[in-house]
Amino acid sequence: MPELPEVEITRRQLVPALIERRIRALRTTGPSYFFLTPPAELTARLVGRRVCALDRLGKYLVAGLDDGGRLLLHLGMTGQLFSEGAASVALLSSTGAGTLSPRDQRGFRVDQHTHLVFELDGRGGDVFFRDPRKFGKVQWLAPGVACERIDKLGPDALSASGAQLFSAARGRRAAIKGLLLDQTVLAGVGNIYADEALHFAGVRPGRAAGRVTRAEADRIAEGIVRVMQRSIETGGSSISDYIHPDGERGRYQDERMVYAREGQPCKRCGAPIARRTIAQRSSHYCPKCQK
DNA sequence: ACCGCACCCTGAGCGC
DNA sequence: TGCGCTCAGGGTGCGG
Numbered sequence: 001m002p003e004l005p006e007v008e009i010t011r012r013q014l015v016p017a018l019i020e021r022r023i024r025a026l027r028t029t030g031p032s033y034f035f036l037t038p039p040a041e042l043t044a045r046l047v048g049r050r051v052c053a054l055d056r057l058g059k060y061l062v063a064g065l066d067d068g069g070r071l072l073l074h075l076g077m078t079g080q081l082f083s084e085g086a087a088s089v090a091l092l093s094s095t096g097a098g099t100l101s102p103r104d105q106r107g108f109r110v111d112q113h114t115h116l117v118f119e120l121d122g123r124g125g126d127v128f129f130r131d132p133r134k135f136g137k138v139q140w141l142a143p144g145v146a147c148e149r150i151d152k153l154g155p156d157a158l159s160a161s162g163a164q165l166f167s168a169a170r171g172r173r174a175a176i177k178g179l180l181l182d183q184t185v186l187a188g189v190g191n192i193y194a195d196e197a198l199h200f201a202g203v204r205p206g207r208a209a210g211r212v213t214r215a216e217a218d219r220i221a222e223g224i225v226r227v228m229q230r231s232i233e234t235g236g237s238s239i240s241d242y243i244h245p246d247g248e249r250g251r252y253q254d255e256r257m258v259y260a261r262e263g264q265p266c267k268r269c270g271a272p273i274a275r276r277t278i279a280q281r282s283s284h285y286c287p288k289c290q291k
Numbered sequence: 292a293c294c295g296c297a298c299c300c301t302g303a304g305c306g307c
Numbered sequence: 308t309g310c311g312c313t314c315a316g317g318g319t320g321c322g323g
Contacts, residue, residue: 133300
């Protein structure tokens with residue numbers, strides 16, 4: 001579900017619920033793919049710790065703990081991280097309850113998809129990590145221990161530069177879209193914002209990366225930054241299941257130029273938006289204004 | 292080194 | 308109502 005903007009919004013809204021709070025207890029589901037650190041060990045490591053910082057690296061959230069350890073959180077496709085203090089939570093399915101009215105959502109009930117419950121001291125209430133598809137990840141890192149999945153990330157997408165993009169694209173025959181999705185090249189871009197940035201730049205997603213000009217690389221980098229900053233300003237995209245930790249829906253989906261607009265007129269030139277699979281992902285573009 | 296693909300899961304929405 | 312199908316904002320690991 002979440003790309004950089006959604007993760008950043010989640011981070012900002014969780015800061016007051018987490019920072020300077022001590023983890024009194026941790027509740028988890030059983031061992032699964034989701035737990036890079038097994039639930040029992042995770043509990044042993046986290047209980048009693050205080051959260052000192054909450055940072056974002058690409059699409060990862062990294063919580064700094066008072067003993068120097070770190071907690072890595074990734075939302076995957078369907079992860080929802082939110083605090084009890086939040087007024088409402090639009091749950092993805094669960095028990096067929098669908099979308100509840102804000103009043104009914106107030107008391108969130110832990111279900112089988114709620115893999116983590118942080119019981120915190122202080123006033124903020126508990127923090128929940130729900131993920132029906134379990135593509136999300138949680139990992140505890142010991143103090144001073146490096147983490148390859150973090151260290152191999154490229155520069156944050158909010159500081160994308162045309163020069164860096166252009167140099168990464170040299171000699172690549174695969175689609176530029178695929179390069180943008182490669183987190184070791186640029187960290188934070190996902191399927192929606194890759195399509196939106198390429199539309200901004202006037203470059204088709206299927207173009208061989210090595211055939212993107214330097215000027216186009218500049219436009220793509222500019223597009224990535226603008227599109228993501230705008231999305232953060234408007235509260236992120238809410239296509240189906242994304243919700244803020246405070247339960248608000250993002251408004252960025254109203255501003256999308258191409259993503260999920262197949263057949264609808266391009267907002268710039270009026271031509272119908274095309275969709276096809278590129279880099280194994282559903283891709284949307286304007287056949288007229290993207291070359 | 293690079294690239295495409297299978298795979299990890301569950302749920303929604305559609306046509307029949 | 309229900310079944311079977313396709314699709315989904317992510318990432319890893321494998322083989323060619």
